[in-house]
Amino acid sequence: MKESAVDLYKSLLEGDRRAAARLITMVENGDPESREVLRQLHRYSGKAHIIGLTGSPGSGKSTLARGLASHYRQEGLSVGIIAVDPTSAFTGGALLGDRIRMQELSADPGVFIRSMGSRGALGGLAVATNGVINILDAFGKDVIMVETVGAGQVEIEVVKFTHTCLVITMPGGGDEIQAIKAGILEIGDIFVVNKSDREGAPRTAADLEMMLETKPGYDGAAWKPPIISTVALEGEGVVELAAAINSHRQFLEESGKLEEKTIQRMKAEVREILSQKVGRAAEEALTSEGPGEELLRRMAAREIDPHTAADEIAGYLFKGTRD
Amino acid sequence: MKESAVDLYKSLLEGDRRAAARLITMVENGDPESREVLRQLHRYSGKAHIIGLTGSPGSGKSTLARGLASHYRQEGLSVGIIAVDPTSAFTGGALLGDRIRMQELSADPGVFIRSMGSRGALGGLAVATNGVINILDAFGKDVIMVETVGAGQVEIEVVKFTHTCLVITMPGGGDEIQAIKAGILEIGDIFVVNKSDREGAPRTAADLEMMLETKPGYDGAAWKPPIISTVALEGEGVVELAAAINSHRQFLEESGKLEEKTIQRMKAEVREILSQKVGRAAEEALTSEGPGEELLRRMAAREIDPHTAADEIAGYLFKGTRD
Missing domain, CATH: 1.20.1280 (Monooxygenase)
Known part of the structure; x- marks a missing residue:
């Protein structure tokens, strides 16, 4: 160094x-x-409890994260918040209010807040987010919250491999819940119906419960994701949510799944780092004189296709190529 | 096969x-x-003109794509539309209306429309979208439009490597334009101020122009991205937009940049395919008995970190490892 x-x-x-x-x-x-x-x-690193928060835009993820942060601070725990916003290339205005509210919180030295937008490098956001988690972990934060709109696959991957993943929903005409597809249902350790003072909240919670109960493997599952109703803006339900997170942490520790989750996260991290590395190697191979030039020329002439070209590059990058 | x-x-x-x-x-x-x-x-494949449409949610990308499709149909051209919606894990309701309107258009056999949501596999969306583009291209579509909210990096990559990239904005308090960060400014071949019957439209166009003019390299650029005002819902400005797209196509052909763009797209495709391939190889290496097991055990014991583990895996995947 x-x-x-x-x-x-x-x-x-x-x-x-x-x-x-x-x-x-x-x-x-x-x-x-x-x-x-x-x-x-x-x-x-390896001491922090890492909480993922994901949900549609406007579901109140940031407000919930702030609520949880205040709660943890009262318990004497230090907190890190990473707000991953891949849409920040376009939005900005809407988040300004949030940022100001976040700044209030970050005046507390026990809280560290960081926003991260999309970066140019492909796959870079996931690797960077994991890096930031590890820094805050080594920095001694007891709880690290990673908040993402979950818009892209990469972002979902990041949240998926936290210790406790919260899926934030809000009341609506039922469509919202139906719109939570199988993939999201799989990743949630705790489901939150935020803005539960709005009309239709009990219905939303009931719909969610039904969906969870019909999930394959639900009956025999050792951990049944609870559904917590909150009104994050008023701080309602935050204590219950924190208790649910705590129960999940205990479950992970007692069942030996904490290590399993840690390993899953590291596996994902290794995979991401390798993908990034190979992306750079491919870029290099394709821009270098010689084989890369030749491959591009043949592709442009439609003699070979990108899949075959990828195989050829893999052929001299990898020792043994498999598909 | x-x-x-x-x-x-x-x-x-x-x-x-x-x-x-x-x-x-x-x-x-x-x-x-x-x-x-x-x-x-x-x-x-290789005959279609590929148009990317990107912009914030609600900017009217789908309506513009429909408007352009109708225009091209009147000119006797066949059209493919690929709506990439990585947020579809959460939304769904809001897009229903759009889907119905899209279905009207797809009753025309000269138009092929497909929506694509996030897939489980990491990096899978970009590879899949490129695959779908290639299928529609070989299927004989003259114009293929790829529409995305541009939320994730992967989605931006997809749009970036089209022949003509439209960045759709709409009037607002100025924040919207300032929110268009450098990365987005770089990828736009044509900028659209949609909903230009709304208050503040001239200001938005002027702000956009100023931002483009101060872009590094703008002065000497052979192609200066035009700014087109549209009211997509009324069909206003669609003819002008189609003309601008046509001019850009001509510019690409005459300057030799068409081939350059095609090669860029193929390069990106090869890189994506390789990343996906290596992701699978890494997953395999990490789940296999022997070295993978050992690496995971050492990571869990915090003896080695994911970057070192990635290097070790790369060591036996790659012939020569570089960083």
């Missing part, structure tokens, strides 16, 4: 917020130096 | 819509058989 990275690394472990912020920026920018820091930090 | 795939493939080239629909479903499901079909189809 360069001198500066070593300094940042040491300062981070001593609890320096600015060092944490700077390291996070390095991770976001895909700075190669940050990879070395992440390697070193790994042994200091 | 299996008998059934061969049949579908032949029927597709003969113009059978049902064959196209079935092949697309195979591609969406990541059916290995579909890869073989895509290989074979490659030589029949």
Whole structure:
């Protein structure tokens, strides 16, 4: 590591917020130096409970995250919040209010908040988010919340591999619940009906319950995802939600599933890092003189197709190619 | 190829819509058989002009795509529309109206419309979308429009590598335009201010123009992205937009950039296919007995970190490892 990275690394472990912020920026920018820091930090991480929050835009994820953060602070726990917003290339205005409210919270030194938007590099967001989780973990945060609109596959992957995944819904004409497809149903450890002071809330909770009960394997499941009703803006139901998260943590510890979840997250992380690495290798192979040039020429002439080209590149990247 | 795939493939080239629909479903499901079909189809594709439409939710992308489709139909061109909706895991209700309007259009045999949601496989959406583009291209569609909310990186990648990329905005308090970050500014070949009968439209167009003019390299650029005002619901500005798309096509042909764009798209496709392939290989390596088991155990014990584990896997997947 360069001198500066070593300094940042040491300062981070001593609890320096600015060092944490700077390291996070390095991770976001895909700075190669940050990879070395992440390697070193790994042994200091693994203590935080990582909570994922996902749900449609407007379901109140940020407000809930703030509510939970306040609750944890009262319990003397330190908190990290990572707001992953892949749509930030377009929105911005709508989130401004949220950001201001977040800033109020971040005046508390026990809370560290970071927003992350889409980055140019493909697959970069998931790798970067995992990196930021690991930094905040090594930084000593007891609870880390990762909040995402869950719009893209990559974002869903990030939330999927947290310890406790909250799926946030809100009352509606029933369509909202039906719109929660199987994939989302699978990832939720706890379901939240937020804005439950609105009309139709009991119906939404009932619909959700029915969907969960008909889920394959539900009957024999050791953990049955509870449905918690909240009004995040008023702080209603936050204590119950925190209790449910706590129960889930206990379940994970007692059932040995905590390690399983940790391993799943690491597996996903390794897969992401490798995909990114191979993306760079492919880019390099395709832009290099020689085989890459030749492949592109043959593709443009429609002599070979991208699948065959990928196989050829894999052929000289991989020792043995399988499909 | 299996008998059934061969049949579908032949029927597709003969113009059978049902064959196209079935092949697309195979591609969406990541059916290995579909890869073989895509290989074979490659030589029949490359004729369509591929238009990307991206913009924030509610900016009217679908309505614009419909408007353009009607225009092209009047000109005797056949049209394919692929609506990529990565948020469909959560939404659904809101798109219903759109889908009904789309169905009206799809009663016309000269128009082929397909909606695609998020798929489980990481990176799968981009690969699948490119596959569907190629099928519709080989199917003989003259114009293929790919519409996406541009929420995730993968979706932006898909649109980025079309021939002509439309960025759809709408009037607002100025925030909307400021929210269009550099990355989006880079990918637009044509900018659209839709809903331009709303208050503030001239201001939005002026803001956009200013942003484009201050873009690095704008002065010397051979193609200066035009800004087109439309009211898609009334069909206003659609003719002008189609003319701008046509001008861009001509520019691409005359400048030799058409081939460059095609190559860029194929490069991106190869990279995606390889990333997917390596994701599967990494998954396999990590779940296999022996080295994978050992790596996971060491990661869980915090002896090694995911970056080092990725390097080790790369070490036996790749011939030579680079970072």
